[in-house]
Amino acid sequence: AKNGKLKNKNVLITAGGTKEALDPLRYITNRSSGKMGYALAQAAVEAGAVVTLISTVERRLPFGSKLIKVTDAREMLDTVLEHFDKTDIFISAAAVSDFRPAKQSNQKIKKTGNQGLKVELVQNPDILATVGAKKTGQFVVGFAAETENIVEYAKNKLVKKHADMIVANEVGHPDSGFNVDNNRVIIFRPKQAQKEFPLQSKIDTARSIIEEIIKSVFE
Ligand code: C5P
Numbered sequence: 063a064k065n066g067k068l069k070n071k072n073v074l075i076t077a078g079g080t081k082e083a084l085d086p087l088r089y090i091t092n093r094s095s096g097k098m099g100y101a102l103a104q105a106a107v108e109a110g111a112v113v114t115l116i117s118t119v120e121r122r123l124p125f126g127s128k129l130i131k132v133t134d135a136r137e138m139l140d141t142v143l144e145h146f147d148k149t150d151i152f153i154s155a156a157a158v159s160d161f162r163p164a165k166q167s168n169q170k171i172k173k174t175g176n177q178g179l180k181v182e183l184v185q186n187p188d189i190l191a192t193v194g195a196k197k198t199g200q201f202v203v204g205f206a207a208e209t210e211n212i213v214e215y216a217k218n219k220l221v222k223k224h225a226d227m228i229v230a231n232e233v234g235h236p237d238s239g240f241n242v243d244n245n246r247v248i249i250f251r252p253k254q255a256q257k258e259f260p261l262q263s264k265i266d267t268a269r270s271i272i273e274e275i276i277k278s279v280f281e
Pocket of ligand 1: 160206
């Protein structure tokens, strides 16, 4: 570890977009690549942490970290809850599907002729809000990927999800956000001025975020 500020700290990170099954072959998902979550894992390892990634995607794993592969939001929530008690810092970087199909067919859904297909969706649990409400000293970090009103939405998320930090990024720009290598973020904390970062690579953004977490936890 380059600097040992997170030595012996357990950091739990979710990454990737959840996949919500319609049938054994098909699922609903989103454009998340998992890059930000993996970059955060790398930056946390560099700071000496013991890192567990709970992810829907497999990418190159930072040396010494551990991956638990999951598929949908409910499986991700169960896995997070299994680890949360022994977690010091939880970072919710996953793009969790807000909705899932109400029914999951056991067999492949067949063509209907000309009738189309109606799919009913129900709301998924909010993983960040669930653990935010349960925290007993864990430092909890969430993301806010928005296409508009990021400041307002990010501040609301701090309160609603009991988060200690919200990292906001504007998505829908070609140079920043989902499935690209760069990111520009603004960090929000309760009772503290917001902090804006320049456009940086995702690994440098991750290092900035980990540095800010270290400041919040130790200073
Ligand atoms: O409410 P919204 O989806 O904009 O909040 C984003 C933050 O909440 C991210 O940190 C994301 O990982 C987390 N989240 C979650 N479970 C959901 C939806 C979002 O953990 N069902």
